[in-house]
Amino acid sequence: MFSRRWFGVGRITITLSIMFPMFRLLSPIILLVLGLAGCDSGADRMVTVEFWAMGQEGERVRMLLPEFERRHPGIRVRVQQLPWSAAHEKLLTAYVGRTMPDIFQLGNTWIPEFVALRAIAPLDERLRTGSNLALHDYFPGILATNRLNGHTYALPWYVDTRLFFYRSDLLAAAGFSTPPTGWDGWRQAMTRLKGLAGPDRYAILLPINEWQLPVILALQCGAPLLRDQDRYGDFRDPRFRAAFAFYLGLFESDLAPPVSNAQMANLYQEFANGSFALYVTGPWNIGEFGRRLPAAIQPDWNTAPLPGFDDAPPCPGQDPENGAIGVSLAGGASLALARTSPRQEAAWLLLEFLAEPAQQAHFYQLTGDLPARQTAWNDPALAGNRHAQAFRQQLQHVQATPPIPEWERIAHRIAYYAELAIRKQMSVDEALTALDRDVDQILAKRRWLLERGLIP
Amino acid sequence: MIGPERHAALSGWAFLAPALLLIAVFFFLPVMAALALSFTDFDIYALGDLQRLRFIGFDNYLQLLQSPLFWIALGNTAYFVVVGGPLSVAISLGAALLVNSRLTHGSAWFRTALFLPVVTTLVAVAVVWRYLYHPRYGLLNYGLSLFGVEPIDWLGDPNWAMPAIILMAVWKNFGFNMIIFIAGLQNIPPPLYEAARIDGANAWQQFRHITLPLLGPTFLFVALMTMIGYFQVFAEPYVMTQGGPANRTMSVVLLMYEEGFRWWNMGYASAAAFVLFALILAATMLQLQLRRRGSS
Numbered sequence: 096m097f098s099r100r101w102f103g104v105g106r107i108t109i110t111l112s113i114m115f116p117m118f119r120l121l122s123p124i125i126l127l128v129l130g131l132a133g134c135d136s137g138a139d140r141m142v143t144v145e146f147w148a149m150g151q152e153g154e155r156v157r158m159l160l161p162e163f164e165r166r167h168p169g170i171r172v173r174v175q176q177l178p179w180s181a182a183h184e185k186l187l188t189a190y191v192g193r194t195m196p197d198i199f200q201l202g203n204t205w206i207p208e209f210v211a212l213r214a215i216a217p218l219d220e221r222l223r224t225g226s227n228l229a230l231h232d233y234f235p236g237i238l239a240t241n242r243l244n245g246h247t248y249a250l251p252w253y254v255d256t257r258l259f260f261y262r263s264d265l266l267a268a269a270g271f272s273t274p275p276t277g278w279d280g281w282r283q284a285m286t287r288l289k290g291l292a293g294p295d296r297y298a299i300l301l302p303i304n305e306w307q308l309p310v311i312l313a314l315q316c317g318a319p320l321l322r323d324q325d326r327y328g329d330f331r332d333p334r335f336r337a338a339f340a341f342y343l344g345l346f347e348s349d350l351a352p353p354v355s356n357a358q359m360a361n362l363y364q365e366f367a368n369g370s371f372a373l374y375v376t377g378p379w380n381i382g383e384f385g386r387r388l389p390a391a392i393q394p395d396w397n398t399a400p401l402p403g404f405d406d407a408p409p410c411p412g413q414d415p416e417n418g419a420i421g422v423s424l425a426g427g428a429s430l431a432l433a434r435t436s437p438r439q440e441a442a443w444l445l446l447e448f449l450a451e452p453a454q455q456a457h458f459y460q461l462t463g464d465l466p467a468r469q470t471a472w473n474d475p476a477l478a479g480n481r482h483a484q485a486f487r488q489q490l491q492h493v494q495a496t497p498p499i500p501e502w503e504r505i506a507h508r509i510a511y512y513a514e515l516a517i518r519k520q521m522s523v524d525e526a527l528t529a530l531d532r533d534v535d536q537i538l539a540k541r542r543w544l545l546e547r548g549l550i551p
Numbered sequence: 552m553i554g555p556e557r558h559a560a561l562s563g564w565a566f567l568a569p570a571l572l573l574i575a576v577f578f579f580l581p582v583m584a585a586l587a588l589s590f591t592d593f594d595i596y597a598l599g600d601l602q603r604l605r606f607i608g609f610d611n612y613l614q615l616l617q618s619p620l621f622w623i624a625l626g627n628t629a630y631f632v633v634v635g636g637p638l639s640v641a642i643s644l645g646a647a648l649l650v651n652s653r654l655t656h657g658s659a660w661f662r663t664a665l666f667l668p669v670v671t672t673l674v675a676v677a678v679v680w681r682y683l684y685h686p687r688y689g690l691l692n693y694g695l696s697l698f699g700v701e702p703i704d705w706l707g708d709p710n711w712a713m714p715a716i717i718l719m720a721v722w723k724n725f726g727f728n729m730i731i732f733i734a735g736l737q738n739i740p741p742p743l744y745e746a747a748r749i750d751g752a753n754a755w756q757q758f759r760h761i762t763l764p765l766l767g768p769t770f771l772f773v774a775l776m777t778m779i780g781y782f783q784v785f786a787e788p789y790v791m792t793q794g795g796p797a798n799r800t801m802s803v804v805l806l807m808y809e810e811g812f813r814w815w816n817m818g819y820a821s822a823a824a825f826v827l828f829a830l831i832l833a834a835t836m837l838q839l840q841l842r843r844r845g846s847s
Binding site: 184187190191208211212213214295303304353354355358500503504511514515518520540543544549550 | 592594595596598599600602603605686687704706707709792793795796797798812814815
């Protein structure tokens with residue numbers, strides 16, 4: 096590629112060769128050598144941004160990139176697609192091996208961990224100066240998961256939360272032509288669903304290896320989960336205990352079967368044949384249900400925001416207005432810049448581009464991933480999706496889990512002790528005491544680091 | 552001057568050097584590093600900044616030995632080894648005898664068919680077995696229901712999950728041992744059987760007094776390899792149950808994997824690896840000892 100610099104060098108060489116006849120002989124050689132060097136420097140000016148993204152996002156995001164490269168002719172983007180199952184490990188390995196990409200996708204619960212590693216470049220400076228990114232357009236609860244110790248480390252790319260997927264026909268048969276409100280109402284509905292379903296079928300599927308619902312219920316009850324700046328577990332708190340007991344009650348009353356995810360040979364078949372009428376899950380299942388459920392069932396399923404606890408037990412003292420929609424988890428994936436990247440400028444341009452509402456809406460059409468920018472939800476494709484509307488409501492009521500690297504591990508212990516309590520191998524008090532003990536041990540290193548000021 | 556012996560030794564080392572170098576770099580060095588890691592609290596924090604690393608002596612080992620989960624995992628692993636190991640050896644021996652029998656037609660075909668599970672991807676196998684084990688539509692429960700057996704929740708019932716995993720693992724692995732047994736059987740000179748038959752020995756007597764003793768070395772090899780392999784059980788529970796229900800299929804290696812690569816507690820995971828190594832070493836020594844005493 097011929098660059099402007101090449102012409103500059105060429106001009107000098109020609110001038111010199113006019114001035115000195117000796118140069119005339121050498122000039123072709125000099126021009127050739129410098130010309131090659133000029134080629135190199137031309138390629139240098141073309142910046143290649145390395146972008147790692149996971150699963151189908153890594154595949155589909157490529158379709159957005161021609162527009163980006165058209166707008167920024169000096170930048171090329173190379174997308175590496177990582178499978179979700181290996182992504183976390185690959186990013187950590189890349190960090191250790193100093194082969195981090197310039198920009199990468201990560202689950203927003205991973206952010207505290209990558210911040211602890213100092214792998215992410217804070218975005219504060221870029222957001223303050225000359226950015227036209229409207230932060231207030233993001234769902235506030237989701238944006239909060241990208242902030243830590245007063246810094247913004249990443250921007251939400253698409254969002255994820257948990258809510259009800261339900262069989263509207265079965266619910267109608269149980270006497271609820273519109274979804275009930277509040278946990279009280281839903282609990283009644285579940286009892287009736289179970290009554291109609293018989294011994295082999297259930298009202299709700301809550302895979303016992305998942306920590307999400309017990310944690311959601313605890314957040315709804317206002318339980319702090321951890322105490323003293325996340326130094327210790329706080330699971331014997333009465334609010335957590337109440338939520339935990341409510342969760343166990345769903346199994347005890349036989350409304351939910353004690354099965355794990357691994358046991359569900361085909362979840363969609365089971366949902367279609369009415370093995371359960373309710374399922375708490377995330378947005379990816381809008382697409383999956385649409386593809387995998389038989390056509391006859393398609394009109395008979397819908398989504399609803401999670402209910403909250405109104406002033407009734409088990410969580411007294413809750414605002415009665417909370418009854419309609421209760422909080423759920425602020426999940427999703429974000430985009431971050433690597434701290435060590437020498438191409439942060441170009442990578443930031445890409446991040447800004449992917450954050451544009453138009454690109455977010457386009458990305459939704461390509462993947463079904465729900466946009467993090469609220470304006471993108473006005474796009475007709477998304478506004479017309481009846482199953483997505485409950486998510487839009489729910490996303491106004493989301494809350495983050497404790498922002499510490501140990502959280503995933505703690506959450507895993509919560510599910511473990513919940514399972515033991517469901518199987519009656521432990522009483523509620525035994526389970527919560529053991530949970531506190533385990534979590535205190537998991538957090539021992541964090542306490543030591545905090546004491547010595549090695550982490551903020 | 553280099554003497555001829557010295558010369559031979561030198562060229563011997565020279566020939567060995569590439570292999571030794573590879574083993575040193577890719578085996579001994581990592582093992583030593585892992586041993587060193589097991590005395591630290593190397594974790595995600597230390598990965599970011601080595602100031603956050605502590606040398607903690609034997610704390611990881613003590614913590615491991617005090618952890619209920621480790622003992623559960625050890626118990627499950629022992630269950631898997633003690634039940635699955637002999638079962639696998641017995642079934643592979645039985646299959647080898649059948650395939651090797653003079654009465655079997657098309658033994659090459661059987662040999663291939665029975666070896667197939669060994670070369671099949673475990674994940675694919677696990678998906679199929681998950682269907683077989685399904686409590687409501689599973690083929691296995693359907694078969695049992697013909698005999699009036701109540702449906703069993705194979706992978707969901709804490710008491711049945713490990714037997715279900717063992718069954719699948721044995722089915723998946725016995726083909727390999729079978730091939731080794733067949734090789735061992737074919738090494739037994741046919742005249743021995745002929746002589747025994749002339750002396751009036753029946754089939755059981757032939758098996759007891761000719762086949763078994765002459766298979767001794769093969770037997771020892773198969774038993775040792777199976778035991779060592781079964782101690783390291785990982786993939787079967789990893790894909791079938793992820794250690795559940797209620798940790799009843801959590802194995803030591805699965806625990807090590809979870810601690811190391813899921814939670815990045817490299818120090819603790821390394822300690823678990825060395826404890827398992829010590830156990831396997833001890834069990835192997837014990838088995839060799841028993842064999843030696845048995846043969847003398």
